[in-house]
Amino acid sequence: GAVVSQHPSRVICKSGTSVKIECRSLDFQATTMFWYRQFPKQSLMLMATSNEGSKATYEQGVEKDKFLINHASLTLSTLTVTSAHPEDSSFYICSAKSGTGRGYTFGSGTRLTVV
Amino acid sequence: QQQVKQSPQSLIVQKGGISIINCAYENTAFDYFPWYQQFPGKGPALLIAIRPDVSEKKEGRFTISFNKSAKQFSLHIMDSQPGDSATYFCAASSGSSNSGYALNFGKGTSLLVTP
Numbered sequence: 379g380a381v382v383s384q385h386p387s388r389v390i391c392k393s394g395t396s397v398k399i400e401c402r403s404l405d406f407q408a409t410t411m412f413w414y415r416q417f418p419k420q421s422l423m424l425m426a427t428s429n430e431g432s433k434a435t436y437e438q439g440v441e442k443d444k445f446l447i448n449h450a451s452l453t454l455s456t457l458t459v460t461s462a463h464p465e466d467s468s469f470y471i472c473s474a475k476s477g478t479g480r481g482y483t484f485g486s487g488t489r490l491t492v493v
Numbered sequence: 494q495q496q497v498k499q500s501p502q503s504l505i506v507q508k509g510g511i512s513i514i515n516c517a518y519e520n521t522a523f524d525y526f527p528w529y530q531q532f533p534g535k536g537p538a539l540l541i542a543i544r545p546d547v548s549e550k551k552e553g554r555f556t557i558s559f560n561k562s563a564k565q566f567s568l569h570i571m572d573s574q575p576g577d578s579a580t581y582f583c584a585a586s587s588g589s590s591n592s593g594y595a596l597n598f599g600k601g602t603s604l605l606v607t608p
């Protein structure tokens with residue numbers, strides 16, 4: 379089946395530094411990538427949607443200059459958290475979709491802790 | 494604004510019992526209704542999904558019941574097992590490129606199956 383590999387699974391960084399999270403679709407072309415943020419015991423909140431080769435569309439309230447999304451190829455999308463602060467600590471999850479199909483494949487998530 | 498309302502927030506079921514989780518939506522443009530299972534520290538995994546042209550779909554111990562007129566759908570887990578203890582999310586999406594096909598998640602139900 380479709381697999382999305384997300385790395386790293388855990389990262390601890392110092393306040394003010396930047397962190398990059400990668401999601402790769404291993405056996406299909408991810409024409410659309412979704413990035414979610416999840417706080418403990420809460421639901422997944424959509425941060426942004428990106429289509430390969432296009433600029434990401436950010437949800438209301440999500441700072442596009444802080445959460446940089448790159449989707450330069452059909453198999454790779456990255457989320458960079460710039461100038462991270464403790465309040466950015468969360469679980470970040472990517473999800474990939476191919477074409478107009480309705481199958482969404484989720485990555486295993488990245489636990490970001492900013493100290 | 495939560496587009497998909499999910500209940501209950503938490504559920505305790507004895508081994509062998511039936512777990513039932515309910516969801517409701519308002520947006521009639523939604524045409525894809527998946528259920529996801531999430532274990533702590535992991536990304537969501539698709540359990541089962543349904544389209545609005547059928548009223549029920551069964552896969553193994555998992556059944557989705559769908560009521561289009563009431564705009565409600567539910568997940569039934571038959572013969573619940575301790576290994577089913579996880580958080581369950583319902584979701585809905587629209588087959589419209591305007592929406593980006595993004596999934597709208599319910600708030601989640603924490604299921605505990607006791608031995």
